Amino acid sequence: xxxxxxxxxxxxxxxxxTLRYYEHEGLIAPERNSSNRRCYSDKDLTxxxxxxxxxxxxMPIKEIKHYAEIRAAGEPTLSERMEMLIQHxxxxxxxxxxxxxxxxxxxxxxxxxxxxxxxxxxGGAE
Amino acid sequence: xxxxxxxxxxxxxxxxxTLRYYEHEGLIAPERNSSNRRCYSDKDLTxxxxxxxxxxxxMPIKEIKHYAEIRAAGEPTLSERMEMLIQHxxxxxxxxxxxxxxxxxxxxxxxxxxxxxxxxxxGGAE
DNA sequence: ATACAATGTAGAGCAAACTCTATGTCAAGA
DNA sequence: TCTTGACATAGAGTTTGCTCTACATTGTAT
Numbered sequence: 001x002x003x004x005x006x007x008x009x010x011x012x013x014x015x016x017x018t019l020r021y022y023e024h025e026g027l028i029a030p031e032r033n034s035s036n037r038r039c040y041s042d043k044d045l046t047x048x049x050x051x052x053x054x055x056x057x058x059m060p061i062k063e064i065k066h067y068a069e070i071r072a073a074g075e076p077t078l079s080e081r082m083e084m085l086i087q088h089x090x091x092x093x094x095x096x097x098x099x100x101x102x103x104x105x106x107x108x109x110x111x112x113x114x115x116x117x118x119x120x121x122x123g124g125a126e
Numbered sequence: 127x128x129x130x131x132x133x134x135x136x137x138x139x140x141x142x143x144t145l146r147y148y149e150h151e152g153l154i155a156p157e158r159n160s161s162n163r164r165c166y167s168d169k170d171l172t173x174x175x176x177x178x179x180x181x182x183x184x185m186p187i188k189e190i191k192h193y194a195e196i197r198a199a200g201e202p203t204l205s206e207r208m209e210m211l212i213q214h215x216x217x218x219x220x221x222x223x224x225x226x227x228x229x230x231x232x233x234x235x236x237x238x239x240x241x242x243x244x245x246x247x248x249g250g251a252e
Numbered sequence: 253a254t255a256c257a258a259t260g261t262a263g264a265g266c267a268a269a270c271t272c273t274a275t276g277t278c279a280a281g282a
Numbered sequence: 283t284c285t286t287g288a289c290a291t292a293g294a295g296t297t298t299g300c301t302c303t304a305c306a307t308t309g310t311a312t
Contacts, residue, residue: 006258016259017301025299035308037259050235057228061299075246082239085232092229099222102183106215109176113208120201132288142289143271151269161278163289187269 001042002031008040012048026065027051029072057092127168128157134166138174152191153177155198183218 008030009016022028023038028048031039054064067084070077134156135142148154149164154174157165180190193210196203 004258005260015301018299020260021300035259037308053228053231055299057225057232078239078243078246082236082243085236085239089229089232089236092225092232096222096225096229099183099218099225102179103215103218103222105179106183106211106218110208110211110215113204113211117204117208120204130288131290141271144269146291147270161289163278181269 003040003045005030005038005040008038008044008048011045012052014048014052022048022051025061027061027068054088057088058095059088129166129171131156131164131166134164134170134174137171138178140174140178148174148177151187153187153194180214183214184221185214 003011005016005019009019012019014022019028019038023030028044028051030044031041033039051064051068054067055061063084067081070080129137131142131145135145138145140148145154145164149156154170154177156170157167159165177190177194180193181187189210193207196206
């Protein structure tokens with residue numbers, strides 16, 4: 001299947017402007033038809049979903065761009081790409097661990113507040 | 127203990143400019159000495175560490191500012207603050223869940239790459 | 253044929269969160 | 283006394299990642 005930029009925008013949830021911006025930044029390179037309109041394919045769809053994942057896990061556009069570039073070079077860059085992903089998994093693990101630690105602290109703070117409010121209520125009634 | 131902005135910067139790991147920016151944005155309000163220099167206290171230290179936690183878990187400056195404002199109002203806002211934290215915990219839980227999902231997908235992709243590279247290596251040797 | 257909606261490019265504008273610059277004050281050491 | 287370095291304010295500049303505007307072109311429905 002091929003999609004116009006409007007359709008692709010709806011499919012991916014990314015705005016038309018964002019899709020053009022991503023293309024400008026070298027993240028994605030859809031085909032063009034005879035009238036110079038962008039023709040996104042199902043491969044583009046898979047690829048953009050992966051881009052979204054990288055973005056949502058904090059990878060900056062420039063790094064995604066680099067990944068896109070070596071991806072375009074094909075098989076010779078397979079191991080380099082895998083190394084990038086392994087590295088990224090590491091930072092993702094760290095992110096998760098840090099958030100979990102933050103959550104523990106936040107839970108404690110909430111518990112602290114709960115007791116404080118309890119005391120105020122009880123004290124206020126006396 | 128009291129700290130100059132320079133000392134406080136080193137203690138917190140936040141730049142001097144950032145500390146002044148936070149003050150400008152209403153996140154923190156250190157005392158001033160007779161020469162108008164900022165005097166940060168240990169309470170400020172505890173507070174800024176909490177601010178850092180909120181920031182690191184994705185709370186925008188404006189929202190932290192709101193928290194700071196109601197905090198300054200004291201006891202009457204205790205329950206409002208607790209509700210904010212409970213709400214924030216919810217979004218934090220969602221963040222963690224999403225990152226974990228992303229990690230699962232990333233792991234799969236890495237595994238996929240590993241097999242691909244394996245095939246290339248074996249195939250190339252034949 | 254005409255209108256209108258979608259698309260194209262180029263570039264401006266925006267929001268967040270810093271980060272830096274210019275300029276001035278002030279206390280302490282050589 | 284002079285200089286140096288930390289601090290002060292006000293405001294400009296930077297980076298990232300969009301988001302929007304202006305204007306030209308094209309495809310489609312009437």
